[in-house]
Amino acid sequence: MADPSGARLLSLDLVGDDQLDDAASFVVDLLEHPASQIHVLEGQARLDEALVVQGHPDAFEIAPVDAADPGTVWAVDGGSCVVADGRSFQVAAYRAARVRFAHGVTELVERPTLTVRAVSPEEMQVLARATLTELCGQEPERLPELPRPVDALREWAEWAEVASTVRGAAAGDLVLVDGSLHGGPLVPQAIVRRVHEEAVSRRVSLAGVVKASTLFWGRNAPLVTLVKRRGDRELGRATWAARISTDPVFGRLYVGDIFVAHLAPTASYAFRVDVASGPVPAAAVLARLAGLADDPAFVGYPYPLARAHQAARVTGYDVVDVRRAFRDALGRRGMSQDDVEVLFQDFHEVLNR
Amino acid sequence: MSDYKGRIFGKSVLEATFRSFYGTDLFLGELLVGEDAERGRRFLFRVIQVTYGSDSSDPSWSERTAGAYMAGDAAGTPYSLHDPEQRLYKVATCQPLGYIDAAGAFRKPKSLPAQFARVTAPTAEDFAFLRERMGDVWVGLLRSGEDTIDLEVGIKGETLTSHVGVFATTGMGKSNLMKVIAGEILASKGRYACLLFDPHGEYLEGGSGIRRGLRDHPWAADRLKVYATRAAGAGATSLRLALGELTLGDLQTAYVWSHAQEDAIYRLVRFFREEWIVRVGEEQDVAALAEDLSVATSTLQVIQRRAQRILDMPCISRDTSQPSLSERIVRELMDGYSVLVDSSGLSSTEEILVASVITRAVLEAYSDAYLDDRERFAALPPTLVALEEAQRVLGRAMRSEENVFPRLAREGRKFKVGLCAVSQQPKLIDDELLSQFNTFFILGLADEKDRHILRGSSKQDISDLGPEIQTLMPGEAIVTNLEAPFALPAQVSLYEDYLKSVAGPSPLPPTPEGASKGFAE
Numbered sequence: 001m002a003d004p005s006g007a008r009l010l011s012l013d014l015v016g017d018d019q020l021d022d023a024a025s026f027v028v029d030l031l032e033h034p035a036s037q038i039h040v041l042e043g044q045a046r047l048d049e050a051l052v053v054q055g056h057p058d059a060f061e062i063a064p065v066d067a068a069d070p071g072t073v074w075a076v077d078g079g080s081c082v083v084a085d086g087r088s089f090q091v092a093a094y095r096a097a098r099v100r101f102a103h104g105v106t107e108l109v110e111r112p113t114l115t116v117r118a119v120s121p122e123e124m125q126v127l128a129r130a131t132l133t134e135l136c137g138q139e140p141e142r143l144p145e146l147p148r149p150v151d152a153l154r155e156w157a158e159w160a161e162v163a164s165t166v167r168g169a170a171a172g173d174l175v176l177v178d179g180s181l182h183g184g185p186l187v188p189q190a191i192v193r194r195v196h197e198e199a200v201s202r203r204v205s206l207a208g209v210v211k212a213s214t215l216f217w218g219r220n221a222p223l224v225t226l227v228k229r230r231g232d233r234e235l236g237r238a239t240w241a242a243r244i245s246t247d248p249v250f251g252r253l254y255v256g257d258i259f260v261a262h263l264a265p266t267a268s269y270a271f272r273v274d275v276a277s278g279p280v281p282a283a284a285v286l287a288r289l290a291g292l293a294d295d296p297a298f299v300g301y302p303y304p305l306a307r308a309h310q311a312a313r314v315t316g317y318d319v320v321d322v323r324r325a326f327r328d329a330l331g332r333r334g335m336s337q338d339d340v341e342v343l344f345q346d347f348h349e350v351l352n353r
Numbered sequence: 354m355s356d357y358k359g360r361i362f363g364k365s366v367l368e369a370t371f372r373s374f375y376g377t378d379l380f381l382g383e384l385l386v387g388e389d390a391e392r393g394r395r396f397l398f399r400v401i402q403v404t405y406g407s408d409s410s411d412p413s414w415s416e417r418t419a420g421a422y423m424a425g426d427a428a429g430t431p432y433s434l435h436d437p438e439q440r441l442y443k444v445a446t447c448q449p450l451g452y453i454d455a456a457g458a459f460r461k462p463k464s465l466p467a468q469f470a471r472v473t474a475p476t477a478e479d480f481a482f483l484r485e486r487m488g489d490v491w492v493g494l495l496r497s498g499e500d501t502i503d504l505e506v507g508i509k510g511e512t513l514t515s516h517v518g519v520f521a522t523t524g525m526g527k528s529n530l531m532k533v534i535a536g537e538i539l540a541s542k543g544r545y546a547c548l549l550f551d552p553h554g555e556y557l558e559g560g561s562g563i564r565r566g567l568r569d570h571p572w573a574a575d576r577l578k579v580y581a582t583r584a585a586g587a588g589a590t591s592l593r594l595a596l597g598e599l600t601l602g603d604l605q606t607a608y609v610w611s612h613a614q615e616d617a618i619y620r621l622v623r624f625f626r627e628e629w630i631v632r633v634g635e636e637q638d639v640a641a642l643a644e645d646l647s648v649a650t651s652t653l654q655v656i657q658r659r660a661q662r663i664l665d666m667p668c669i670s671r672d673t674s675q676p677s678l679s680e681r682i683v684r685e686l687m688d689g690y691s692v693l694v695d696s697s698g699l700s701s702t703e704e705i706l707v708a709s710v711i712t713r714a715v716l717e718a719y720s721d722a723y724l725d726d727r728e729r730f731a732a733l734p735p736t737l738v739a740l741e742e743a744q745r746v747l748g749r750a751m752r753s754e755e756n757v758f759p760r761l762a763r764e765g766r767k768f769k770v771g772l773c774a775v776s777q778q779p780k781l782i783d784d785e786l787l788s789q790f791n792t793f794f795i796l797g798l799a800d801e802k803d804r805h806i807l808r809g810s811s812k813q814d815i816s817d818l819g820p821e822i823q824t825l826m827p828g829e830a831i832v833t834n835l836e837a838p839f840a841l842p843a844q845v846s847l848y849e850d851y852l853k854s855v856a857g858p859s860p861l862p863p864t865p866e867g868a869s870k871g872f873a874e
Contacts, residue, residue: 106436237428264432266424296421296432297414303435310408 057217057226060242065261067239067294068287072102074169075304076161077178079312080154081319083326084344089120092150093322096161097311101292101304111311114322117153124149131156135163136190144186152186155179159187163195171203171279174288176305181208181255181274189253196255196276205285206256206276209305213272215244215258227260228270237265239290241273243282257282263293267300356474359445361387366465369398369447371472372406375438379403379445380498381821382829382842386475387466393455395479396466398447399842400498401817406442448817450839453479459838477503486836488512490537490545492530492794496829496842506843507537508792508834510545513737514771515835516762516789520779520807521796526828527775528555530794531739532567532848534773535691538737539572540855543689546736548682548715550708553741554697557581557589565849567693571857578685580678581695582668592694593670594678597627598710599663602755606746607706608659617648617656631671634660666703668696679714686715687722689734705746712738713757719768735769743774744781762789780806792834796845797825813840 080094093114100108119127124146132140135156146152158178165175183192199206215223227242241261245254256276263271263286273289275282292302314322323344330340359373369387373379379400387396407414418434425432434440449462459482480495480502488509494501508517517534521527531549535556538547549556549567557579559566567573579589601618604610610618621629624646636642639657643650663669682692694711696704715738722730738761740746746758754760761772763786774790776782780802787810795815798804804823808816813833815822818840822831832841846854 101435104435106439109439237430264425265428265430266421294425294430294432295435296425297409297418297434297440299421299425299432307436315410 055217055244055247057223057230060227060244060246060260062227062231062234062240062242063283064235065239065241065263065283065286065290067290068284070101070174070288070291072100072170072173073176073288073292073302073304074165074173075099075101075176075178075302075308076158076165077305077308077312078154078158078161079309079314080150081314081322082150083116083319083322084118089118090149091116091118091326092153093314094150094154094157095312095314096154096157097308098161098165099304099307099311101307106304106307109307109311114314114318115153115157116322116326117149119149119153121146124152128152131160132188132191135159135194136188137194138190140188140190144188146186155184155186159183159191159195163191163198166195166199166202166204166206169199169202169204172205174205174207174285175199176289176302176308177206177208178211178305178309179208180210180214180258180272181206181276182253192255196278199276200278203279205278205280205288207285207289208274209289209302210272210274211301215260215272224260224270224272228262231262231270239263239265239293241283241286244272259286261286261289262300263290263302264300267293269300271301358385358472358474359443361466361468361470361472366462367449369396369449369466371445371447373443373445373472375441375443377443379443381824382496382818382831383498383500384450384475384480384495384502384842385445385447385497386473386479387470388473389452389466389470391467394452394466396452396462396470397450397475397479398472399450399818399839400445401448402446402820404444404446406444408440408442453482458482461838475502480504483837483841486838488836489541490534491846492533492537492832493828493830493843493845496844499826501844506832506841508832509836510538510541511735512792512834512836513538513545513773514735514766514769515791516765516771517737517773517792517794518779518787518790518807519773519775519794519796520777520798520803522777522799524827525797525825526830526845527777527796528560529828529848530796530830530845531773531775532556532559533846533851534737535567535693535739536570536848536851536855539567539570539576539691542572543576544734546686546689546734547691548686548711548736548738549691549693550704550738550740551693551695552697552699552701552704554581554583554695557693557695559848563849565852567691569852571852571855575858576690578682578690578692579695580682580692582698583695589695592668592678592696592707593675594668594707594710595673595675596630596664596669596671597673598677598679598714599630599669599706600710600713602757603706603709603713604659605755606709606757607702611652613649613652614656617646617652620646620648621656630660630663633657634664663706666699666706668699668703668707677714679711680718682711683714683718686736687718687733701742701745708740709746709757712740712761716757716761716765716768716770719770720764723768730769733769735771737771737773738765739773739775741775742777743772744776744778747774747776747782747786749783759783759786762786779803782806784810793832794845795822795825795831795833796829797827798822811840813837815840 076098078096082090083093084091093116095112095114097111099106128143162177169175181192183189213224217223231240239262241259243257243259245258256274259273260270261273275285289302293300295303298306327340358377359371361369361371363370381400383400385398422432451459451462454460487505487507490510491505491507493506495504495506519527519530535547535549538545551557557566557568567577580592581589582592621633625632633656639653640650643653685692696707765771784806791812793811804819811833812835828845830843830845832843
């Protein structure tokens with residue numbers, strides 16, 4: 001007979017008593033009683049620390065945005081997966097895709113095959129130095145921390161594609177980046193600044209749209225959510241943008257301005273949008289973005305970025321196919337089937353059965 | 354490019370699925386070809402279902418997107434889906450019909466086409482193998498969805514005697530189809546014959562407006578005989594059957610009799626022979642007669658009322674010297690004429706009574722020829738007896754041994770007489786009788802029960818064609834018979850257009866000059 005005391009460990013509930021309520025209370029309290037500072041958690045600003053500036057969500061001016069003809073728009077995004085994780089090394093697959101949207105249609109979709117790299121920490125250092133030197137135009141002062149090589153490889157590929165796209169774009173084109181125009185912990189600011197300089201010289205507009213913002217207010221209350229809530233309350237169904245980068249410190253660290261933008265009247269989401277200073281005012285770029293955010297499948301999100309995301313993404317089926325191909329390659333190189341199994345073994349799978 | 358429809362991606366020998374372009378219009382019933390270049394085969398398909406497809410892996414994507422559209426509409430800022438041709442597509446489910454092998458022969462669908470084979474619109478050449486099976490009684494063109502393929506669809510005249518069913522709800526083109534079939538029989542110049550009962554007078558005159566009838570057929574003057582209960586213009590003979598032509602079986606076909614009533618009629622026949630209808634109809638003292646016959650007075654009163662109604666019918670003559678009209682009609686049919694009996698003005702029961710009398714005469718004459726004079730029988734034209742609202746005489750409840758129509762369905766083929774049952778409600782027809790019909794013309798049928806019973810009796814598998822039958826437009830038909838390799842979609846010719854294609858009798862050559870003077874000089 002089973003130990004009756006053990007029965008207490010078994011439950012039909014997915015989550016233990018009160019834990020959801022406790023978590024909910026924390027979130028509500030955070031939103032109701034935040035502090036008074038804006039935190040920008042991007043591991044950037046040369047300090048690898050959060051940028052903290054004074055500000056209050058209610059203080060930002062929310063300005064209407066009228067959608068405009070988007071013109072010719074390029075969008076770049078990346079996709080990646082880990083093919084094999086040997087702990088001491090990683091085999092990563094990644095790619096950067098881009099699309100060109102003009103005259104209301106996607107004229108071009110470039111979806112390259114996945115690049116597969118096997119890297120150890122030592123090799124990653126060498127690779128990072130070579131790649132970042134090429135992207136920055138000079139050897140970086142120091143290399144970023146690279147806890148997940150696959151992320152770094154993907155982001156470097158993305159920025160290489162952004163740089164290439166800006167070089168190939170015509171004056172008046174808009175180049176969209178998936179993510180902030182800061183670059184984040186893996187992409188040195190020098191890369192962004194170099195791309196920005198090229199864009200300005202070619203009279204190309206540059207903007208980044210961040211799906212998961214790291215803007216926080218006070219005790220880590222999500223700033224985009226708070227501003228969206230305020231926009232809904234004050235403007236209702238409308239397109240608008242609020243400039244967040246009002247503090248002078250942003251001007252020194254960023255290539256442009258940071259906005260929280262609600263790009264379609266009925267959109268459920270607002271996004272952090274970084275608009276680089278360039279040939280036209282930020283308001284004009286935001287208007288073009290609103291003109292791109294009217295697809296009913298992606299309401300409020302610039303459509304070319306959605307297409308770029310779809311082109312770049314590595315689906316679960318892709319992962320399975322790449323892994324199978326990699327196993328075959330290992331076999332062709334003389335690795336026994338048992339060793340291959342050990343390489344791919346993940347004890348979580350055993351636990352999850 | 355418009356002929357290129359998509360690529361096959363699934364899924365079995367018995368069901369094919371292909372992806373089509375966003376902008377490609379696909380229709381139920383559309384015929385398509387899967388090109389298997391590797392083996393030199395061309396697979397023929399019929400579209401039986403079309404669904405939406407999108408590149409989204411989220412199963413609720415389309416539902417959510419529709420909601421976003423609606424939210425935009427409500428907010429006064431309508432959204433528009435970008436690049437629909439790149440994100441959306443259609444998936445068609447198809448019934449494999451067979452394939453044309455490298456030698457050009459048609460084969461039943463027993464293998465898969467190459468995966469991802471191109472799907473294209475068919476050419477007339479793809480269905481050329483059907484030509485020799487389409488017979489000489491053409492009704493229209495092969496239909497592919499809402500288009501037609503330049504291949505005439507029809508049946509062999511010899512198969513008319515294997516019975517024909519024409520099934521459709523009102524307004525779907527039954528009468529038009531019947532006129533085309535009858536027109537083809539007229540144009541056969543006596544190779545086939547047709548006895549057509551026309552309860553509404555529409556076959557002869559064409560109905561209202563600009564519609565034309567059999568009277569307008571180029572061969573009508575030469576090959577059509579018309580009998581009518583009302584004035585039907587020049588050339589029509591008054592429809593008056595002699596009372597003596599009515600048999601007990603005809604009465605049993607037209608009326609529902611109780612056992613007691615049947616017993617009383619037998620007694621009347623025994624007492625009064627062929628005079629029994631007149632005697633009971635004119636009897637003043639029904640009670641006394643009932644007592645004489647040992648039947649209930651109420652039973653005899655019912656018989657008397659019906660007898661009086663028969664005697665009062667304008668198409669019934671008491672004149673015993675009148676030659677039999679049904680015999681005359683039989684002779685005309687045997688001589689290769691088509692006969693139209695315009696029974697408009699008669700009640701439904703009276704119409705059945707008339708049809709029963711004439712049909713019985715036809716069947717008996719043909720069976721007599723078969724039994725007594727095989728040489729003469731061999732020369733008889735296959736003859737089709739067409740009856741509207743046939744469920745009235747072919748229902749399960751009408752399975753009387755005396756009912757001539759079930760007998761015609763069971764035995765007619767042997768005697769070269771076929772039954773053409775026209776009905777809006779095939780579900781009311783006895784399924785055992787329905788299985789005797791080798792040819793079905795199925796036009797639009799809304800009732801699932803009607804479609805269900807036809808599925809069980811059709812000579813081709815039409816189990817997947819429910820949605821198509823349900824959505825057939827007027828004049829669109831599915832034709833099934835033993836000759837066709839699969840249920841054929843057809844666009845029945847509009848009778849008025851059909852008439853333009855019929856060559857009438859050649860005019861007499863002009864009289865040579867001086868011929869009137871004769872040979873004497």
